[in-house]
Every structure is written in C-alpha cells, then in structure tokens.
Amino acid sequence: MPEHNPAVFFEVFNEIGIIEQLSRAILEARLPDGLIAPHFTVLNHLCRVEDGRTPVDMARAFQVPKTSMTHTLKGLEAHGLVELRPNPEDGRSKRVWLTQAGRDLRSQTISALGTEFARLAADFDTDRLLAIRPVLTDLRIMMDAARDP
Amino acid sequence: MPEHNPAVFFEVFNEIGIIEQLSRAILEARLPDGLIAPHFTVLNHLCRVEDGRTPVDMARAFQVPKTSMTHTLKGLEAHGLVELRPNPEDGRSKRVWLTQAGRDLRSQTISALGTEFARLAADFDTDRLLAIRPVLTDLRIMMDAARDP
DNA sequence: GATGTATAGTTCGAAATCGTACAAAGTGGG
DNA sequence: CCCACTTTGTACGATTTCGAACTATACATC
Numbered sequence: 001m002p003e004h005n006p007a008v009f010f011e012v013f014n015e016i017g018i019i020e021q022l023s024r025a026i027l028e029a030r031l032p033d034g035l036i037a038p039h040f041t042v043l044n045h046l047c048r049v050e051d052g053r054t055p056v057d058m059a060r061a062f063q064v065p066k067t068s069m070t071h072t073l074k075g076l077e078a079h080g081l082v083e084l085r086p087n088p089e090d091g092r093s094k095r096v097w098l099t100q101a102g103r104d105l106r107s108q109t110i111s112a113l114g115t116e117f118a119r120l121a122a123d124f125d126t127d128r129l130l131a132i133r134p135v136l137t138d139l140r141i142m143m144d145a146a147r148d149p
Numbered sequence: 150m151p152e153h154n155p156a157v158f159f160e161v162f163n164e165i166g167i168i169e170q171l172s173r174a175i176l177e178a179r180l181p182d183g184l185i186a187p188h189f190t191v192l193n194h195l196c197r198v199e200d201g202r203t204p205v206d207m208a209r210a211f212q213v214p215k216t217s218m219t220h221t222l223k224g225l226e227a228h229g230l231v232e233l234r235p236n237p238e239d240g241r242s243k244r245v246w247l248t249q250a251g252r253d254l255r256s257q258t259i260s261a262l263g264t265e266f267a268r269l270a271a272d273f274d275t276d277r278l279l280a281i282r283p284v285l286t287d288l289r290i291m292m293d294a295a296r297d298p
Numbered sequence: 299g300a301t302g303t304a305t306a307g308t309t310c311g312a313a314a315t316c317g318t319a320c321a322a323a324g325t326g327g328g
Numbered sequence: 329c330c331c332a333c334t335t336t337g338t339a340c341g342a343t344t345t346c347g348a349a350c351t352a353t354a355c356a357t358c
Contacts, residue, residue: 007263008275008278008279008282009262009266009269009270009278010259010262010266011282012278012281012282012285013168013169013172013176015282015285015286015288015289016165016168016169016172016285017169017172017173017190018212018289018293019162019165019285019288019289019292020162020165020166020169021211021212022212022289022292022293023162023165023166023292024166025212026292036313036314038314038315041166054336054337055336055337056335056336056337062170063167063170063171063174064315064316065315065316065317066336066337066338067315067316067317067318067337067338067339068314068315068316069337070337070338070339071313071314071315071316072314075314087336090323090324090335090336091322091323091324091336092322092323092324092335092336092337093323093335093336093337094336094337110159113158113159114156117158117159119295120158120291120292120295121158123291123295124287124288124291126157128284128287129157129158129161129284129288130157131280131281131284132161132280132281132284132285133157133160133161133164135277135278135280135281136161136164136165136168136281137164138273138277139164139168139273139278140164140167140168140171142269142272142273143168143171143172143175143269144167144171146268146269146272185343185344187344187345203306203307204306204307205305205306205307213345213346214345214346214347215306215307215308216307216308216309216345216346216347216348217344217345217346218307219307219308219309220343220344220345220346221344224344236306239305239306239353239354240306240352240353240354241305241306241307241352241353241354242305242306242307242353243306243307
C-alpha cells in the first residue's frame with residue numbers, strides 16, 4: 001500500500017527549493033548585467049511557446065502578479081530584447097514581440113549554460129535526471145491543477 | 150554511454166523552478182501574516198539541525214547574503230520566534246536561539262502542511278516522490294560542491 | 299605587543315516583488 | 329444606448345533582496 005507520508009512532500013520541496021536557488025545563481029551569472037532570471041524566463045517562454053502573447057497571459061503562465069510582469073517587461077524593453085505593441089484585437093491589452101537581440105541573447109545564454117551544465121554532467125549520471133523529469137512534470141501539473149479555483 | 154545532453158538539465162531546472170514557486174505559495178498561505186517562506190525556512194533549519202547557530206552560518210547554509218539573513222532574523226525576532234544573544238566564544242558574532250513560540254509555530258505549520266499535502270498525495274503516487282528524492286539530494290549536493298571556490 | 303588582514307554583523311541605497319487602487323477598454327442585460 | 333461588471337495594464341507604496349561600505353572583534357605575523 002502506498003504510504004502517504006506528508007514528510008516526503010516536505011523533503012522533496014526542501015531539496016527543490018535549494019536546487020532552484022543554486023540553478024538560478026548559475027543562470028544569473030551567465031546573464032548580461034542588469035538582467036536576472038525572470039527576464040530570461042520570459043525570453044525563453046516567448047521563444048519556446050510563441051511570440052505576441054499579452055502580458056497577462058504570461059503573468060498567468062508564470063504565476064506572478066501582473067504588476068511584476070509589467071516590471072520585468074519594462075526591463076526587457078529597456079534592453080531592446082522585446083517590443084510591446086498595442087493589440088489590434090483588444091484596445092486594453094498589448095502584445096509582446098521578441099527582437100532579434102532578444103532571440104540572440106536567449107540562444108547565447110542557452111549555449112553558455114550548455115557548457116556549464118556539461119561540466120556538471122561529467123560528475124552526474126544523466127540517466128537519473130532523465131528518470132526524474134517526468135515525475136517532476138507530473139508533480140508540477142498536479143500542483144498547478146490543484147490551485148485552480 | 151550516458152548522453153550528456155545539457156537540455157536535460159535545462160528542463161529539469163525549469164520544472165524545479167515552477168514547483169518551487171507553487172510550493173512556496175502553499176507554504177506562505179499557511180503562515181501567519183507578516184511571515185514568509187524565508188522565515189519558516191530559518192525556523193525549520195534551527196529545529197532540524199541545531200539551535201545556537203550564528204547568522205553567518207545560516208546565511209551560508211541557505212546561500213543568501215548575510216544582509217538578507219540579518220533582515221530575516223530581525224523579522225523573526227520581532228515576532229518573538231527567535232532570540233539573538235551574543236556569542237560568548239566570539240565577540241563579533243551572535244547566536245540564534247529558538248523560543249517556544251518559534252518551535253510551536255514550526256510544528257503547527259508542518260501539521261497544517263501535512264493535511265494540505267495529504268490532499269495532494271491522494272492524487273499522486275508517493276512512491277514516485279520517494280524515488281526522486283535521493284536523486285534531488287545528490288543533485289543538490291553536487292551543485293553545492295561545484296560552487297565552492 | 300603592534301600592525302595588517304580576515305571575519306561577523308549592521309547600515310544604507312538600489313532594485314525586485316507584490317498588493318491596492320486606478321483609468322481605459324471590453325462585455326452583457328435591460 | 330446605458331448601465332453594471334469584468335478585464336488589461338499601470339502608478340504607487342510597502343516589503344524583500346542584495347551589494348557596497350562601515351564598525352567591531354579576532355587572528356596572524358612580526
């Protein structure tokens with residue numbers, strides 16, 4: 001029978017919190033001055049998913065208040081990495097478009113992280129990462145759904 | 150041969166980042182007003198590891214600047230959850246001691262989270278969490294060590 | 299013991315995060 | 329059309345995070 005011990009969740013979340021902090025430090029060390037993790041997360045999202053999203057869409061996607069998204073986008077715009085244009089289909093909202101500089105920075109950063117992670121991977125069995133990824137994904141989906149109302 | 154694809158790291162860190170955000174939201178929703186995740190993390194650390202640590206020790210343990218630790222401890226002290234006393238062995242430093250209220254709050258919060266997580270666990274196979282925990286721990290230890298110099 | 303260096307903690311200012319309140323634009327019922 | 333209600337984005341203030349500079353204490357080398 002499966003043991004539903006809450007402590008297991010607690011310990012997993014504890015480790016996840018520390019790993020998040022360490023990986024964020026690695027990422028931010030590779031970003032140009034003035035840019036931090038949230039900026040890159042937005043760039044990455046726009047590249048992977050789709051250009052032309054509205055700020056509110058992205059705020060919801062990242063579970064952050066829309067005021068935080070406004071702030072992050074303002075920073076990206078100031079660095080010429082995204083453009084905000086009015087939404088022709090809705091006078092209230094805007095659409096966020098990547099600039100070429102934005103795409104380039106995202107690519108360069110991922111490359112830099114690739115070599116950094118390759119150094120780490122030398123000391124770590126990547127198969128174990130492959131194994132936990134689907135569990136993390138399911139956990140994330142489950143928590144996301146449990147938070148809907 | 151193990152495939153050292155950097156993308157695997159990237160994806161794992163991505164999921165971890167989202168899960169961290171969601172779990173933090175769950176935690177902070179259960180904390181009394183004015184207390185946030187870092188406060189609880191410190192309380193938990195002092196309970197689990199040991200009382201009487203110095204602020205710098207804890208700043209290093211959590212990978213945060215010591216100024217942030219000063220701020221967090223000030224908040225905990227204002228709520229009567231910890232006490233800071235001078236370190237008799239070192240005139241520069243202080244030692245952080247839990248109050249009974251601090252221990253109680255930690256226990257109560259963990260209990261509350263227990264029922265919350267039990268609800269989640271109903272929809273999730275805890276064996277999978279048990280399986281990924283050692284991998285996360287090893288990953289955390291590896292990253293921690295890789296960051297030493 | 300004197301002096302230079304390192305460490306612990308705080309103060310201060312800048313940037314980030316986020317809740318509240320607001321203006322502008324959309325939506326739906328009468 | 330008019331009204332209430334919702335949604336989008338922003339301005340503002342409070343709190344958090346964090347780097348730089350500072351004080352006080354410890355240590356080490358002479």
